[in-house]
Amino acid sequence: MRRLAHKLRDSEGGAAAIEFALILPALVMMIVGIAQLGILFMANAGLRNAVAEGARHATIYPRPSDTQIKQRITDSRFGLDQANVVAPTITHGVSDGTNYADISMSYSVPMNFVFFTLPPVTLTETRRAFIQPVT
Numbered sequence: 001m002r003r004l005a006h007k008l009r010d011s012e013g014g015a016a017a018i019e020f021a022l023i024l025p026a027l028v029m030m031i032v033g034i035a036q037l038g039i040l041f042m043a044n045a046g047l048r049n050a051v052a053e054g055a056r057h058a059t060i061y062p063r064p065s066d067t068q069i070k071q072r073i074t075d076s077r078f079g080l081d082q083a084n085v086v087a088p089t090i091t092h093g094v095s096d097g098t099n100y101a102d103i104s105m106s107y108s109v110p111m112n113f114v115f116f117t118l119p120p121v122t123l124t125e126t127r128r129a130f131i132q133p134v135t
Helices: 002-010 015-058 066-076
Strands: 085-095 098-112 117-130
Touching: 015 066, 015 085, 015 098, 015 117, 066 085, 066 098
Parallel strands: none
Antiparallel strands: 085 098, 098 117
């Protein structure tokens, strides 16, 4: 009996499995967190690209309409889910005698983790494009 107790006390057979079971939830959360961060960066890049493309399109001659600019923004976005996109807005103005258009768009990124869900993160991008005056 004494040998069996001594043998069990010195046994390390299941220690690795127990340590892995204890660290597994933290490891999964870290991997999912990195994936969510990647999704957030991809959405930010897609949003910035779409608004920048709309601003570039607004500067061409002859001057495009707001509908054409919005269509260009819609066509050039990548990595964005249509359901989470807030429609682009275009505001015209004059600064120091120069016409401009402020192009803005927002995107809501859902944050879904394995064990819980956080409120969505809203990304907003605005660009100012100096445009041709209406003749």
